[in-house]
Amino acid sequence: MNFSSKLLENAVSEMSQLPGIGKRTALRLVLFLLQQPNSQTKDLSNALNELIEHVILCESCHNISDNKICEICTSSKRDKKVICVVEDIRDVMAIESTGQFNGIYHVLGGKISPVEGIGPNQLNISSLVKKVNSNQISEIILALSATMEGDTTNFYIYKHLENFEIKITTIARGVSVGNELEYTDEVTLGRSIVKRILFENSIKNIL
Amino acid sequence: MNFSSKLLENAVSEMSQLPGIGKRTALRLVLFLLQQPNSQTKDLSNALNELIEHVILCESCHNISDNKICEICTSSKRDKKVICVVEDIRDVMAIESTGQFNGIYHVLGGKISPVEGIGPNQLNISSLVKKVNSNQISEIILALSATMEGDTTNFYIYKHLENFEIKITTIARGVSVGNELEYTDEVTLGRSIVKRILFENSIKNIL
Numbered sequence: 001m002n003f004s005s006k007l008l009e010n011a012v013s014e015m016s017q018l019p020g021i022g023k024r025t026a027l028r029l030v031l032f033l034l035q036q037p038n039s040q041t042k043d044l045s046n047a048l049n050e051l052i053e054h055v056i057l058c059e060s061c062h063n064i065s066d067n068k069i070c071e072i073c074t075s076s077k078r079d080k081k082v083i084c085v086v087e088d089i090r091d092v093m094a095i096e097s098t099g100q101f102n103g104i105y106h107v108l109g110g111k112i113s114p115v116e117g118i119g120p121n122q123l124n125i126s127s128l129v130k131k132v133n134s135n136q137i138s139e140i141i142l143a144l145s146a147t148m149e150g151d152t153t154n155f156y157i158y159k160h161l162e163n164f165e166i167k168i169t170t171i172a173r174g175v176s177v178g179n180e181l182e183y184t185d186e187v188t189l190g191r192s193i194v195k196r197i198l199f200e201n202s203i204k205n206i207l
Numbered sequence: 208m209n210f211s212s213k214l215l216e217n218a219v220s221e222m223s224q225l226p227g228i229g230k231r232t233a234l235r236l237v238l239f240l241l242q243q244p245n246s247q248t249k250d251l252s253n254a255l256n257e258l259i260e261h262v263i264l265c266e267s268c269h270n271i272s273d274n275k276i277c278e279i280c281t282s283s284k285r286d287k288k289v290i291c292v293v294e295d296i297r298d299v300m301a302i303e304s305t306g307q308f309n310g311i312y313h314v315l316g317g318k319i320s321p322v323e324g325i326g327p328n329q330l331n332i333s334s335l336v337k338k339v340n341s342n343q344i345s346e347i348i349l350a351l352s353a354t355m356e357g358d359t360t361n362f363y364i365y366k367h368l369e370n371f372e373i374k375i376t377t378i379a380r381g382v383s384v385g386n387e388l389e390y391t392d393e394v395t396l397g398r399s400i401v402k403r404i405l406f407e408n409s410i411k412n413i414l
Contacts, residue, residue: 002303004278004296005271007258014254017247018236027297029225033255034262034271040224041259045252047221048240051214052248055241064212064241071211089211090234096209 001027060131062107062124064089072096072104079103081138085128085157087111087145095143103141106131111144111153120156129160139167146173208234267338269314269331271296279303279311286310288345292335292364294318294357298350310348313338318351318360327363336367349377 001023003009008030015026033041057063058070065071072078072092082103086092092105108123132140140161144150158168174192175184184192208230210216215237222233240248264270265277272278279285279299289310293299299312315330339347347368351357365375381399382391391399 002300004265004299005262005273007254007262007273008271011254011258014251017251019239020232021236025227027300029228030255030258031296032226034259038259041255044221044224045255047214047218048237048248048252051218051237052241052245055212055214058211064215066212066214089238092211093209093234 057107061105062109062127063092063105077102081136082141083128083131083137083139084141084143086143087150091143103139108144108153111147111149112156113149120153123153125157125160128157132161132164132166137164137166139169142168142170268312269316269334270299270312284309288343289348290335290338290344290346291348291350293350294352302350310346315351315360318354318356319363320356327360330360332364332367335364339368339371339373344371344373346374346376349375353380 001009001012003012011030012023012026015021015029016023018026021029033044054066056065056068058065058073059068060073061070063070063072067074073080079102083106084095084101084103085106085108086095087108087110089107092107095101095105106124106128108125108128110118110123112118112120112123128140131137140157142154142157144153154170161168173188174195175181175188181189208216208219210219218237219230219233222228222236223230225233228236240251261273263272263275265272265280266275267280268277270277270279274281280287286309290313291302291308291310292313292315293302294315294317296314299314302308302312313331313335315332315335317325317330319325319327319330335347338344347364349361349364351360361377368375380395381402382388382395388396
């Protein structure tokens with residue numbers, strides 16, 4: 001691209017470093033900012049700078065937080081005996097927005113993936129084991145992706161926790177609510193038949 | 208969305224002000240920045256701040272520029288007698304990247320659009336008329352979008368310039384190079400048959 005301004009070129013090149021944003025999109029975004037009041041761009045860059053300078057990971061659950069210990073971990077309303085293990089902060093947000101979980105979280109920071117060179121030591125697994133060891137935990141809920149990497153990580157964690165006297169559960173996998181059977185993939189549908197549950201159990205928590 | 212951090216929420220909310228970027232994408236971008244070295248976020252916000260603080264519109268052609276008069280307008284290699292009229296700076300970049308134009312530009316800053324409330328007074332049309340009036344201009348090339356708004360703007364400019372002794376041209380409209388006829392829309396194909404040109408003329412500038 002032929003830029004008539006070095007400043008514009010710099011801004012576009014920095015913007016296009018973001019994932020999924022190519023040069024053309026970056027140019028569109030930057031030209032949009034140029035058409036807005038200068039304050040908008042300043043608000044954006046201030047918010048980003050503030051975030052990277054002051055954000056903290058909760059020392060207990062590794063969730064993004066403004067304080068040393070996050071709001072969920074300090075809340076007196078949450079059941080500290082139930083820990084939900086998730087891959088990253090987006091999963092915390094997704095589960096929180098369901099309003100169905102009242103325990104606390106433990107963010108691994110990814111999942112075991114030999115292809116991407118991520119081993120168990122790069123994840124927050126040892127701190128989870130320590131937490132289980134030194135606190136009264138009754139249940140660990142494994143809520144990782146339903147992929148091979150997720151399953152591997154699940155199994156690794158299970159192996160490290162099986163000697164403790166706790167219940168280790170995993171979130172239910174099956175046909176999505178609202179999905180028609182004919183559009184469900186074969187693996188999911190097959191599993192959901194093999195792992196069928198008693199009908200009276202299926203309606204217990206809903207009614 | 209339930210954010211565990213006010214800083215994160217601010218950053219996501221500012222990022223999602225950009226066109227085509229929703230809350231989810233904004234969250235993805237912000238979390239990506241958090242995983243990168245802090246310098247990347249600083250480079251981005253600095254580049255944006257520098258741009259909005261120091262960028263100038265060329266006083267002659269209204270293109271984005273680092274100086275009062277842009278590089279194209281000051282270049283001794285460009286033919287100052289031929290002015291190509293475009294909507295915005297992206298069109299300048301598009302035409303420049305073809306390497307086929309050696310004149311100078313005039314950026315209107317949009318096109319006449321009653322629907323969006325943009326009238327001729329909000330565009331850089333009077334400065335174009337002044338330029339034609341006070342300089343030796345031989346040709347004005349109208350290179351606006353092939354839409355109703357583009358055509359309206361073309362006609363408006365034509366009406367204001369027709370009394371000057373200059374050639375007013377418009378870029379050729381027809382079947383795109385490399386396109387198969389059957390996939391060309393009917394209006395374009397119809398026009399390109401009505402406005403057919405002598406074959407020997409069509410190859411004159413290519414061979």
